[in-house]
Amino acid sequence: MMGKLWYGEAIYTMTGFGEEVEAIYTKEGRIIDTGLKHDLKTKYGDEIVEEVELGGTVLPGFIDSHLHIVGHGEKLIRLDLSEVNSRKEVIQKVGDSIKTLSDGEWLIGEGFNENNWDEPIMIHRKELDDVSDGHPVVLTRVCRHALVANSKAMEIAGVDEFTEEVAGGVIEHDPFGHLTGAFHDQAQELIKAVMPTPDHQFLTKAIKTSVEDLLSKGIVSGHSEDLSYYGGFNQAYDAFKKVIPNEKLFRAHLLVHHAVVDDLHEEGYQSQQKDDWLEFGAMKLFVDGALGGRTALLSEPYEDDPTTKGVSIHTDQELEALIKKARHYHMPIAAHTIGDQAVEKIVELVEMYPPTGELKDRIIHAQIMRPELTERMKGLPLIIDIQPLFVSSDFPWVIDRVGYERAMQSYPWRSFMEQGLLCAGGSDAPIEMVHPMISISAAVNRRSTYDGEAYNESQCISVYDAIKLYTVNPARVINKEDVQGQIKPGAFADFVVLDQDPFKVEKEKLQDIGVRTTIVNEQVVYQS
The missing domain is CATH 2.30.40.10 (Urease, subunit C, domain 1)
Structure with missing residues (x-):
């Protein structure tokens, strides 16, 4: 050759x-x-x-250490609300889209963020009812830890004022006990269970569309978590195999949600078995929710709602059982933890049940932190998937949510690195935009997209370290620094x-x- x-x-x-x-x-x-x-x-x-x-200037191809490839494709294909700046515009876009649907067809919108609006209040189901013409409508919040359903969608799901609360989730009611249409974290499953399941054709289209966009941003590889949401493990994985690398050259490292880990092994696959194009990684689990809906799990109450500290997706016993399950399969874990209490739960469990050999567990997000918790983490086999763009999109509103003191010791990217913790950078797409250079800028400058101000500049990192987040470090996370x-x-x-x-x-x-x-x-x- x-x-x-x-x-x-x-x-x-x-x-x-x-x-x-x-x-x-x-x-x-x-x-x-x-x-x-x-x-x-x-x-x-x-x-x-x-x-x-x-x-031009040449770098190693970028690697996104945490995203959802299918979810990003969904956002590009469906009604995208991520750039909408008012509730009025959301309602208008929903109404316009309804006119294009066939009888009984669902409208699914992606990525709204009420914190971008002058009046930061979630859409109410009745606002959707007014423009939905009898169609079921579901709008997913930017964090994907909350959705709003109209009355038709709730009717199909059999949800009413008497529906019992869901463990690890919140069904939102107004002060009079009426449903607002908002469902947080595990409560979303009540609605998702009756939504149309994407078929193979849709999934392959979503993956192709997503990968094309990633490649246009210089991203050649991604650590993605998609395998349990789209009709089961086999349907999702079959779609990936159809596209990668046969139709699109891209290197995908697939995290495996705990709900389909048994399926993975029953089909004869092994995690941690390396492949140039398509391979399986850590077992993914969720410990808490998100800051937007006040479901991220904190050690102290929220500043703007002292009645809650957030939501624990699993009981302590369930969480321990999941860690044991991962160890049974000789798998590391990848734990979604936004609040400091969620991080602490995982730190305690990793101390009790450390991974074997060269494996390292992944803490994903680690946004609201305490200095003593960072100190405790540095001696453990842990890496941290950080999302620098969260600084740009969460400030200044996060100060109101958790208070100034907590906000100023959170998103501590530089402190993580100074403690010797390996950090890798991701977009969490479709939650944030996919654009490594904008993420690199966020890590270096920490400027809010809302007011242009820099927040907690002592946590800014160098350009070189920021580029490592999207090249060297994600490869080290999965022990592929020899080839990526x-x-x-x-x-x-x-x-x-x-x-x-x-x-x-x-x-x-x-x-x-x-x-x-x-x-x-x-x-x-x-x-x-």
Whole structure:
């Protein structure tokens, strides 16, 4: 097989701070050598069949350490409400979309965020009833830990004022005891159970649409959790196998929700078995909810609602049993924990039941934190999946939610790193936008998208460390640093070409850097 010689304006290998090369020689989807262009041409001259000028600043292809590939595709395909800035506009978009539906068809909207509105109050079911013309309507909040259903959808689900509360969830009522249509965390399952189940065709379309968008942002790989929500393990996984890598070159590391872990093993699959394209990872579980609906589990009451500390998705006994289940299968866990009490529950269980060998458990989010908890974590086999964009989207409203003192010691990305904790960066798409350079800017600058102010600047990190969050570190998390996240011999030939040099532009302009080209396995898969 003959190889290719790639060269660009600047090629940062991410093998160390400031490490650059002039050219890369690749063959059969792998990097064979790096160095000076002249030296590589001399060494491999007879084998080079193509020379490619990349025309920009080159980095290892970005890796998103936590997202939902199918969910991101759903958002792109369905009614997207993530950029809507008022409840009036939401209602208008719902009404316009209803006119396009067939009789009895459901309308599903994605990504509304009432905190973006002048009046930050959730949509009420009656507002949806007024424009739904008898169609069942469900709108999912941006965090996906809450939804709003209209009366028709609730009728189909058999939900009324007398429906009992769901463990690990909240059915929202107004002061008079009437249903508002809002369902939080596990209570959402009452509505989801009767919603149309996506079929194979829809899932493959969602995955293709999602991956195309990820590649356009320079993302060549993602750690995704989707396998239990779309008709069961086999239907979801079959859709992934159909698309990756046969139709789209992308490297997917799939977390396995605890509800389908048994299915995974009954089908003869093994977690932690490495593959270049499609592989299984840790067992995913949820410990708490989200800040938006006050269901993230805190050790002290919410500042703006002292009647609650949040919601625990599982009892302590159930949570312990899930950890034991993961250990039975020799799997690490990946635990959704936003509140400090949720994090503490997992820390205690990891202390009791540590993973074996080189495995490390993942704490996902770890937003509301206490310094002593961070100190306690540093000696444990734990890594943290952080979402830098949460700083941009949660401030300043999170200060009202949890109080100034707690807010100022939370989202402590720099403290995590200074304690030696391995952190990897993700978008949590479809919760936040998929754009690594905007996330990198958020980690470096910590500026709110609401008021432009920087919050807790002592937790800002360097550009180099921020880029590591989306290259080097996600590869280390899954023990694939030999083949991903760096430009070096033996690694996959996966690159992103940017239109500006992130190490040379002003920090405030990092988010303006665009993607020119994405290369996966030596193949150009996106070009602007």
